[in-house]
Amino acid sequence: MTNSKNIESASITSGIADLAKKIAGRTATVGVIGMGYVGVPTMMAVAEAGFHVMGIDTSLDRVQSINAGLSYIEDVKNPSLEPLVSQGLISASTDYALVRGLDVILVCVPTPITKFKEPDLGPMQVAVSGLAKNLGDQQLIVFQSTTFPGSTEEFVLPQLEALGNKAGRDFYLAFALERIDPGNQQYLVRDLPKVVGGITPACTEIASAFFSSFVDSVIPVSSPKVAEMTKLLENTFRSVNIALVNELSVLCRRMNIDIWEVVDAASTKPFGFMPFYPGPGVGGHCIPVDPFYLSWKAKEYDFYVNFIQLAAETNDNMPYYTLSRIGAILNDHGLPLKGTKILVLGITFKANVNDTRN
Template sequence: MNYSHVLGTKLQSRNATVGIIGLGYVGLPLAVSAASVFPTIGFDLDPRKVEAILSCQSYINAVSDERLRGVVDQGCFSATTDLERLSECDVIVICVPTPLSSHREPDLSFVIATTEMIAASLRKGQLIVLESTTYPGTTEEVMKPILQAGGLMSRQDFFLAFSPEREDPGNTVHETKTIPKIVAGEGRDANDLASAFYDAFIDRVVTVSTPATAEAVKITENVFRSVNIALVNELKMIYDAMGIDIWEVIEAAATKPFGYMPFYPGPGLGGHCIPIDPFYLSWKAREYGLSTRFIELAGEINLSMPRYVVRRLEEVLDRELRKSVGSSRILVAGIAYKKNVSDMRESPSTVMMEMLAARGANVDYTDPHVPVIPELRDHPELHGRRSVNPKSIEDHVYDLVLIATDHDAFDYPVLASKARLVLDTRNAMARRKLDQTNVFSA
């Protein structure tokens, strides 16, 4: 039987059943988009996510309750923790985390475990697509042997592809449907099938020659951002020492219509991709006897930014108030890693809160998007901490407000009134042309 033809016909007629494994920031938007065309099943081991989906209560900003209800109520989308139902799916897409280990090496345990679960019920004619960001070679070198261990062969019995996720939490301009999709299958049939699948609900599909190339595309995108953010963070530290405003420099440089692209400094990098993915490439490069000095230096600079901010905070408190961090009360404004989202993955705010607490400071946080800090693998002691409401606090209760994330929902004049000093890592006060008499940059 020509399994490629059978699956291609199902995709063309929109009768293929799609399974999305991992219903987080990548998986849920993808699942809802796919469900607009194909019958879709979402798989997640967290029963709370499944219950929320079945109740049409979205926990991801990119998916509204109304949009979720539209596909659930029509019977186009369901969710389950029962992985045995994977055998029902013609297309299976993997959207699980790919974090770093404690030694900052790739941790593919989620990808491997998920692939093993798929292999347990793998049948002929299925298309398996990995979307999780990883190093070049993962799809064919790690996943393929696991899937073939039961006797079915890639290219012949089942089809394997890689298509990197490109979600940008908080971005209101671009969504899953409008972001061009990179696709590469192992062999022509897999390539055609993966392209046909995504083309059904995404505006533009861009095919590349091999899964390793597609994996390299995603790594390259994130290395580019990591390196440029590290550069502007280093420039910030240099210009601060010279008494030059980095934000004014960037604004002026950005008027050049060619040869310059603005990147902006901050207290460190957050999110799942940029702080992590470059280290995947560095690790893989060592297999070929190559070092990635440029990439690793960028990572070191970005990882050092929370320490720089805390040192700057110590300087400001000592110079302006003659107080030590250990005798100060500090409010961290913004615990999410970027503005207008609730995503806390790799947030530098959590690192700074721990550093300040270790120095004896009394530290609170406020974030309208994160009312309670969830369980965090690297910061278990912060679990359960609750956001304070600045409007319920008397003026000058805090010695310093540290603006770590520039949420639009913040009332910045109110924030500034709650502390004797403000340390602004995002240029939020100056950008809004607010009173700067007690505001310092970091």
């Protein structure tokens, strides 16, 4: 008599082997949900590796732009995008039903915060709902959106398994953090080590195999939580150190010390120091947002990350401090703040980007 568990095991082995073969042969079809500053460069990197890529987004304008070979992402130039569209390697749609025919799905939707500094999982919920309704067999699903530790296992997994599908058997689920740095032409998608944590060892293995096809270095970790926490550690590290130098800049102002000269001098130390520079606050998609995902989740464990919260408060106060300094400087010149025309050179969160959000 044939053992049903053996049949099931053989079926799983066969399913993941077929998927691995498709990935190795570049015949796997890849979907990218969310065509923003992470999704579009990811589509480019995957297509340049030889895969056919379908972008899925709720914005019809974005879809039409990509299908016309026109990039709205500064780091992706039209001369690079257009040939891939013409060759049929990149296309886009608003139809989540197309997910059924894909082999690999990468989720790159935004994960913002509310005005109360709490996670806004709306975009992620739309993506998960669309996946759950259109889940195919033996698909690899990888979330790349930065979020709190436990999101993949506690928020995503239950919804994908709600209709009886099982991760590691019917589909493969993992989290792989993104490290795209807008405006940075030195480190592109291929150059950024990819940390991958799957729900099961098989999930980690097949996700690592996929990313290895277009990323130079892949680092498997023991779970999605580890990968999720890794991204939050990276960005919280920056937030805390930016807050430190922002606070010191205020102190140095009172002490009549040039903080820029101090940082430059400290940077001559060949070990144990990394320079951070003061500014009117923090901006971008990550630093003003990600630490709040961690502090929110920490409360579930009756843990209050006071250090992180203090850094956020310091950085959030810098725009007000900057305004007070402008007022003081104008006053020194006998000018009122109201009615005075002020020229601002550079309004994005850093140089060489055109995104004015955050």
